[in-house]
Amino acid sequence: MLISVLNSTAQIQAGFVNEYFKGIWNPAEMRVEPAVGIIFDARGRLFAWTKEGRVYVLPNNNSSSSWSLMLDIRSEVKSAFDGGMLGFVLDPDFFTNGFFYVYYSTYVSGGSSQDAAVGRVKRFKANNPNHATLLPTTDYSDPLNKTLIGESNSTGIPITKLSHMGGTLVFGTDNSLIVSTGDGAYYSNFDDGSHIETAYQECLNRGVMTNAENIGANRSQLLNSHCGKLLRIDPNTGDGLPSNPYYNAASPRTAQSRVWARGFRNPFRIMHIPLTGNHTDDPGDFLVGDVGQGDKEEYNMVVESGQNFGWPFKEGMSISHNRPLTQYAPANPIKPIIDYRTGTGRAIKNDTIFNIGSVQVPGINPMEGNSAVAGVYYDKDTYPPAYKNTSFVGDASGIIYNVKLDANYNVQYVNRFAYNLSSLTSMAIDPISGNIYYLAYGSGGSSIYRIRYSPSNQPPIAKIKADITAGSSPLTTAFSALDSYDPDNQTITYQWNFGDGSPVETTLAPHHVFTNAGQTSYKVKLTVTDPNGEKGYDSLYVSLNNTPPVIDSSSIHALNSIAANAAYPITLSAFASDDHTDSAQLTYAWKIMLAHNDHEHLYTTYTNNNQSISLPSLECEKGVATYWIRIYLIVTDQQGLSTTYTKDINLNCVGIQQSITFPAIPDKLTTAPAFTLNATASSTLPISYYLVSGPATLGGSTVTLTGKPGQVKIRATQHGSTLTNYNQAPIVERTFNVTRSITQQTVTLDSVPPKLITSPAFTLNATASSGLAIKYFVVSGPATLSSGNLLTLGQEGTVRVRAVQAGTYTTNGAFAERVFTVTDPCPPARTLTQTLVNGEPMTIQAGQTIQAANLIQSGANVVYQAGAAIELNPGFQAESGSVFKAQIQGCN
DSSP states (O other): OOEEOOOOOOEEOTTEEEEEEEESSOHHHHHHSOEEEEEEOTTOOEEEEETTSEEEEEGGGOTTSOOEEEEEOTTTBOOSTTOSEEEEEEOTTHHHHOEEEEEEEEOOTTOOOSSOEEEEEEEEEEESTTOSSOOOEEOTTOTTOEEEEOSSGGGSEEESSTTOOOOEEEEOTTSOEEEEOOOOSOSSSOOOSSOTTSOHHHHHHTTSSOGGGOSGGGGGTOTTOOTTEEEEEOTTTOOBOTTSTTOOTTOTTSHHHHEEEEOOSOOOEEEEOTTOSOSSSOOOOEEEEEOOSSSEEEEEEEOSTTOBOOTTTEETTTEEOOOSOGGGOOSSOOOOSEEEESSOOEEEETTEEEETTSSSSOBOSSOOOSSEEEEEEEOOSSSOGGGTTEEEEEETTTEEEEEEEOTTOOEEEEEEEEESOSOEEEEEEOTTTOOEEEEEEETTEEEEEEEEEOSSOOOOBOOOEESOOEESSSEEEEEEOTTOBOTTOOOOEEEEEOSSSOOOBOSSSOEEEEOOSSSEEEEEEEEEEOTTSOEEEEEEEEEESBOOOEEEEETTTTOOEEETTSOEEEEEOEEEEOSSSOGGGOEEEEEEEEEETTEEEEEEEEOSSSEEEEEOOOOOOTTTOOEEEEEEEEEEOTTSOEEEEEEEEEEEOSSBOOOEEOOOOOOEETTOOOEEOOOEETTOOOOEEEEEESSEEEETTEEEEOSOOEEEEEEEEOOOBTTTTBOOOOOEEEEEEEEOOOBOOOEEEOOOOOEETTOOOEEOOEEETTOOOOEEEEEESSEEEETTTEEEEOSSEEEEEEEEEOOOSSBOOEEEEEEEEEEOSSOSEEEEOSOBOSSSOEEEEESSEEEEOOEEOTTOEEEEEESSEEEEOTTOEEOTTOEEEEEEOOOO
16 A cells, blocks of 8 residues: 655665655645656656656756656546556667556546546557657657557456555566556455445446456456456557466457466565566566565565465465455465564575574564565665665665575565655666665655765755745745754754845854745755765745635534544535635645554545545554544645645544543753653553654654654554453644754843834844844834844834844854834824823824824823814713813924
8 A cells, every 4th residue: 555654864774875856846736646656767867657647757867957747647547545557667668669658547437436446557659758858748649559458447457445456567578568466455354355345346337347356355366357466468469478377369368368476465566687587488587565464564576477475365474364265275375585564574595484683584673664665676886786686675664675685586684774764655776877766655745865875974964944934025034954964973064045146144043034026936945065065955935925825614624533434425625715816716635544553545635625525434443553534635825835734533433432641742852862652541551652753763652862853743542442442542643853952042132112203223232142143134114224233214113123143053043033113203193092091291293183082091191282183083081080181283
């Protein structure tokens, strides 16, 4: 399943750098349409494809270039839940013939179920596949475009629950096309056919599958089903190939004729081993990451035709599942070479199972993760020699393992290469640089990271914080680079480019005033540099004369829980307002996520308002896991500014309700020792904790900081109990900041008394406890600064001024503010409504008129003076004991 995990501070083996390379396109689109995969062509051009059905290409592996749209078939792609366009591959002769291939889930003709889909493999022809300057685009009308699998309901890959569809296209050595398919069955418990949580009936009614295929996960064993297989087809016709193990010359397009290997649950990502197979009838060997049901994740080696890997009767190396349809049980299924997840990670060496971490198979244990992702076979020379001819495999939870296999695929070691990455769905090798890239897939969008070898010095990491990034001009924004750091613990320097033509600044925490008469945005870029000249970058946008929409209400605001084991009908509707965009021009996106313990699964996305849907049915797994639905409502204005509202909707399981008390966690220094979490459940049952994001590790209830700055988010859950009949508790999350040790300073700004518009210019005076120089700002109000700290007044109003000491690497930034009023002693007219109380004698003047509708309390001594008229209107009263005079005369 595609899993979304928020980004943590990545940890990687010494000598390597994990660096942000590029977002997929622009931030507004990223939020709605994240990419799921990446590959390179032989020229180093980078291709990224999305679940929704688009392919983009980046020229010459250049992070400063823009993505160009190559393919858009969103109208054909059913991208709900874990479905969508998951597979993409270029033809081995792409530069000559322009062919590329996609694998996606499409709609059932005549169907209506959210869960039912047909898996389709299609070939397209590109224009300009190898042009010197023009990027490839799709020729949608080319007669050589062809659907290879799935021309109709009955000729595709059946999917009764839009989750397990596999997802990889890869070419074999013999130029045959390999397709990895999932069992298309229900994912969280056993499905042996007619499962109530699937769309099996629609699939039967619409011819998506035959009655013989209505056997749930057992389709992985059925030769007459495309499900749970590695399929091997002719890329020109879609037919199975005569050298396939069960090929029938009379029916080359049947599933049986296409099968190469079987017995898989959800082989989402697989990889080809170079220099294996031949060029005529053997595609070579494949490493398959098969996502397990809950007990074990598998890495399998497919080395010959006809192999059977045991699902749904076998999971991992030794787990047997008691399934009723025993006629489909394989006799001698092939064991995976590695299994992990629950218990100890294990590997096979010389036909013997060893624990990973043992003398026989060195490595990391426990081997963590929850969704196996086959990655890349590394055959380049860029990394140290120890990594050549090894495999980099991953787990969607954000881990990369480096695996060494011998010539017979005996496991030699399993090292944890990187962890605390963002959710991982795809890996690729740049053929020009020899660096590995991976795609970080998440609910907030997709980003690409590059793993680079830099043994002598690692580049610093730049991170920007800003207090306000949108508002009216002039806009004063406080920035900070305090979360930036150097992995080698060296002092770094800062350079801020504010994007508006102003001079760069080199402080830790500068403040900056942005001005512009129209709606515009400025890209603020932070560059941090270590003593060896290595640099790190971060950026954000500041928008002027525009603010994000305000989500005032929605149909999910008051929805806190729904019944388990039943779909919940709802109309997704919201009302949002915006100061700069007509409400009718706002766009709405609803991301429906299935949340589970420490991660989320994207169920579907809706991109309009007032959408009638059914929230998916979820089971309660009391005592095992906590499930809930998380909805992200994203409202975007015409200029691209967005606001997100997040709502968690819990399950009403049968049982006693309980709640979690999770005290706030104070902020920490990077050097702080490990500490213990202390959440409690009203049931008194034990709490399970999960690290959602941030520079920390979590073991049980113990949090250990990694020594890097950033914000940490931790989730507390209580899964309920079948013994005491307690329902799962609503989750509770806590965040805290981790900062490096730095000298704090204070800024003292002299007070400013009320002023008149006729007051002369005056200087602001402030000092910093550090003794460093002060910079002054007018944050708001009718005043201007000159000569650094000389303030000139002009009109009535309230003025807010700020004194800033922006800090250095060793001293944190600080600021102080003062607010004062500026009044006009003699405006042309005044309207008085305020109550005047006992005090010093008071004279209120106006050049022409005063209109009074106010109260003068006993003891007050007041004179109204106006040049032309004084009107005492209803509401005016001078109490007994007060002194009140009205005089027609000009201002003094």
